[in-house]
Amino acid sequence: MQDNKLISDLFRTEHRKLTAVLAGVFGFEHIQIAEDIVSDTFLLATEKWGQNKLPHNPTAWLYTVAKNKAKDHLKHTTIFTQKVSATIKAEHSVYEEIEIDLSEKNINDSQLQMMFAICQPVIPAEAQVGLALRILCGFGIDEIADAFLSNKETINKRLLRAKEKLRQHKVKIEFPDTGEINKRLETVLLTLYLLFNEGYYSISGNTNLRKDLCLEAMRLTYLLIENKPTDLPVVNALFSLMCFHASRFEARIDKNGDMILYDEQDSTLWNDELITRGTNYLIRASRGDQLTRYHLESAIAYWHTIKTDSDEKWENVLQLYNKLLILEYSPMAALNRTYALAKADGKEKAIIEAEKLTQLTGSHLYHSLLGYLYSGIANEKALQHLQTALKLAKNKVEKNRIDKNIKALKKEELLMGRSSN
Amino acid sequence: MNEFLLIYRREADFDTQFTAEQLKEISKPWMDWMGGLAAQSILADRGNRLDSAGKVVKPNNVITNGAYVEIKELIGGYSIIKAASLDEAAEIAKGCPILAVGGNVEVREILQM
Numbered sequence: 389m390q391d392n393k394l395i396s397d398l399f400r401t402e403h404r405k406l407t408a409v410l411a412g413v414f415g416f417e418h419i420q421i422a423e424d425i426v427s428d429t430f431l432l433a434t435e436k437w438g439q440n441k442l443p444h445n446p447t448a449w450l451y452t453v454a455k456n457k458a459k460d461h462l463k464h465t466t467i468f469t470q471k472v473s474a475t476i477k478a479e480h481s482v483y484e485e486i487e488i489d490l491s492e493k494n495i496n497d498s499q500l501q502m503m504f505a506i507c508q509p510v511i512p513a514e515a516q517v518g519l520a521l522r523i524l525c526g527f528g529i530d531e532i533a534d535a536f537l538s539n540k541e542t543i544n545k546r547l548l549r550a551k552e553k554l555r556q557h558k559v560k561i562e563f564p565d566t567g568e569i570n571k572r573l574e575t576v577l578l579t580l581y582l583l584f585n586e587g588y589y590s591i592s593g594n595t596n597l598r599k600d601l602c603l604e605a606m607r608l609t610y611l612l613i614e615n616k617p618t619d620l621p622v623v624n625a626l627f628s629l630m631c632f633h634a635s636r637f638e639a640r641i642d643k644n645g646d647m648i649l650y651d652e653q654d655s656t657l658w659n660d661e662l663i664t665r666g667t668n669y670l671i672r673a674s675r676g677d678q679l680t681r682y683h684l685e686s687a688i689a690y691w692h693t694i695k696t697d698s699d700e701k702w703e704n705v706l707q708l709y710n711k712l713l714i715l716e717y718s719p720m721a722a723l724n725r726t727y728a729l730a731k732a733d734g735k736e737k738a739i740i741e742a743e744k745l746t747q748l749t750g751s752h753l754y755h756s757l758l759g760y761l762y763s764g765i766a767n768e769k770a771l772q773h774l775q776t777a778l779k780l781a782k783n784k785v786e787k788n789r790i791d792k793n794i795k796a797l798k799k800e801e802l803l804m805g806r807s808s809n
Numbered sequence: 810m811n812e813f814l815l816i817y818r819r820e821a822d823f824d825t826q827f828t829a830e831q832l833k834e835i836s837k838p839w840m841d842w843m844g845g846l847a848a849q850s851i852l853a854d855r856g857n858r859l860d861s862a863g864k865v866v867k868p869n870n871v872i873t874n875g876a877y878v879e880i881k882e883l884i885g886g887y888s889i890i891k892a893a894s895l896d897e898a899a900e901i902a903k904g905c906p907i908l909a910v911g912g913n914v915e916v917r918e919i920l921q922m
Contacts, residue, residue: 707837710844714855722848729841744849 395437398446399430403526406454408498409490411523413458416505416559419523419551421461429454455488498561499524500615503608505561507576508554515550516579517586522547525604534594535586535601569617576612577626577682580605584630595645599637606630613669625673625682631666632689635659646785655695663693684712688724702731719748723757735761752780756790759797767801810891812853812919813898817885817905819912838906845904846890856888885912889919 403426410422429450443449506519514536521527521535533543564572587601609627612618639657640648670686688708691701709725722745730738739761748754755777762770774797778790827835846852861883865873885907892898895918902914 703837706844707840710840710847713844713847714852717847717850717852722850725844725848741845741848744845747850 392434394442394446395430395434398433398450400526402447402450403430404499404524405490405495406450407523407526408502409488409495410454410458411502412498412561413488416561417555422458423523425454425457425461428457451490455490458488496611496614499608500611500618501561501563503576503611504564504572505554505559507572507579508557508559509575510557511550511553513579513582515546516575517582518543518547519550520579520583520608521601521604524608527600527604531597534597535590537590563617566617570620573612573618573620573622577609577622580609581626581682583608584633588633595641602630602634602637606634621673621676621678622680622682624669625680625686628666628669628673629682629686629689631662631669632686632693635662635666635693647789649789650692658693658695666690666693679711679715681712681716684708684715688712697731699732702728706732719751719753722748723751723753726757727760730761735765739765750780752777752782752786752790755780756793759790759793763797763800767797771797771801810851810893812889813892813895814917814919815856815888815890815898815902815905816915816917817887817907817912818882818915819885819907819910820881820883838909842904842906843888846888846901851891851901852888853891854889856886858886859884861885 406426406429407419407422410425411419414422432453433446433450437443437446502524503520506523507516511519518532518536521532522529527535529540529543529547533540536543584602584605587598587605590598590601606627609623609630612623613627635658636650636653638659639653639655640650642648666686667690670683670690673683673686688705691705691708694701706725706728709721709728713721713725726738726742726745729741739758742754742758742761745754755773759770759774759777762773764770771794774790774794778787778794781787781790843852843855847855863875865875867873890898890901892901895916898916898918902916905914907914
């Protein structure tokens with residue numbers, strides 16, 4: 389049991405490193421070989437370490453085995469003559485000379501290069517996140533399926549298709565040219581952002597898995613910060629956003645894995661260290677004059693780390709949402725902006741604006757918002773909207789929450805009815 | 810959905826010197842207006858504000874100071890919105906904060922080339 393735990397921990401940390409480095413050696417077109425070698429290595433570890441005993445240094449053992457397997461493979465296939473020999477100009481017993489560099493620096497570089505290789509607009513964003521989870525984070529197919537609330541076959545197919553597409557596009561595992569970094573980084577950051585959100589907003593019941601997703605997104609974003617050419621304000625902004633969100637991790641999910649809404653969270657469970665980190669990286673993000681959606685979202689998240697309601701807080705949040713929406717529309721931002729408007733300028737004003745959002749009438753979140761806005765002003769209307777929301781909501785967690793609101797509203801109505809009699 | 814140009818007009822002798830506090834007060838309704846349009850996903854282009862100084866160039870090398878269309882009226886800025894019809898665009902323009910300070914909004918459909 390102990391060994392199994394060790395192997396699964398090592399799997400999580402070493403799988404991605406070995407895959408990135410070996411894929412760098414073989415090239416993206418042969419990434420399957422790299423993945424197979426890494427899988428074989430871990431399989432062998434499970435067998436050997438179970439029977440005998442643990443090697444002194446399990447990580448070094450894994451590296452040696454993987455290296456040997458890679459060299460064997462090169463020896464026995466034509467890849468070497470076709471591809472590698474062209475780049476290495478050695479003349480005798482060349483395969484012996486191949487350096488499979490598993491130094492920390494090369495591991496980090498390989499992972500960064502792999503990040504740029506995977507995050508390509510030619511494949512759908514969802515597939516990019518999936519590939520990132522598999523190759524950059526070492527997640528198993530079953531874990532990825534769990535995170536996406538899907539099944540193994542679907543995920544397998546999706547990843548295979550994505551890899552094939554990247555091969556067709558002759559994607560290379562390398563750093564983009566300096567002039568290209570900004571443009572390429574956009575796709576990388578969006579994928580990391582989605583990866584984080586997949587963990588943060590997922591309705592998967594597996595709380596530990598969700599937290600892992602967020603931590604992996606943070607780790608990869610931090611790799612970009614540690615690498616000088618990519619230590620840009622926009623990257624710092626995204627990292628600070630992640631820190632602020634992650635600071636509420638312990639407070640936003642209860643023992644049953646249910647979500648606790650912001651207003652109901654125990655703020656003593658908020659992580660001060662992450663809030664401080666978020667603030668520091670937001671300051672670092674303010675260098676230069678670039679204002680991205682990550683800057684604005686991070687600033688909004690910063691205001692949310694201040695528990696006390698104040699006019700200043702909500703007015704600032706409202707103005708940040710205004711700017712965010714002007715920069716880039718999203719349904720979530722439209723809804724949150726209207727909520728902030730209610731907090732800053734009152735529900736009456738927010739109702740007028742909410743009624744204009746006719747493009748969102750198919751969303752349960754929209755009707756939940758109207759339910760909230762009308763409650764205490766026109767309870768009958770509030771109830772109608774909550775019931776519409778209940779009909780539109782797709783998953784159980786959301787249905788439960790709306791149901792709770794309906795019950796609370798009915799109870800309030802009943803009490804008010806009695807007191808007026 | 811078609812695109813419509815909103816031209817914000819106001820009085821020409823509009824004071825342009827403000828304290829920081831006054832600026833904040835003026836900026837809020839405008840940001841709320843733009844944010845509201847963006848939240849409806851109908852803001853095609855937030856546009857720009859225009860400086861009050863300007864020159865009008867006429868034939869025969871005549872250049873006059875002042876950007877006035879008519880006496881005392883000045884274009885303060887513009888935005889582009891999306892709407893189904895001119896009537897709908899005009900309806901939307903009713904929410905513009907320039908109306909609260911005595912200005913007006915001209916609404917014109919943009920014809921695609």
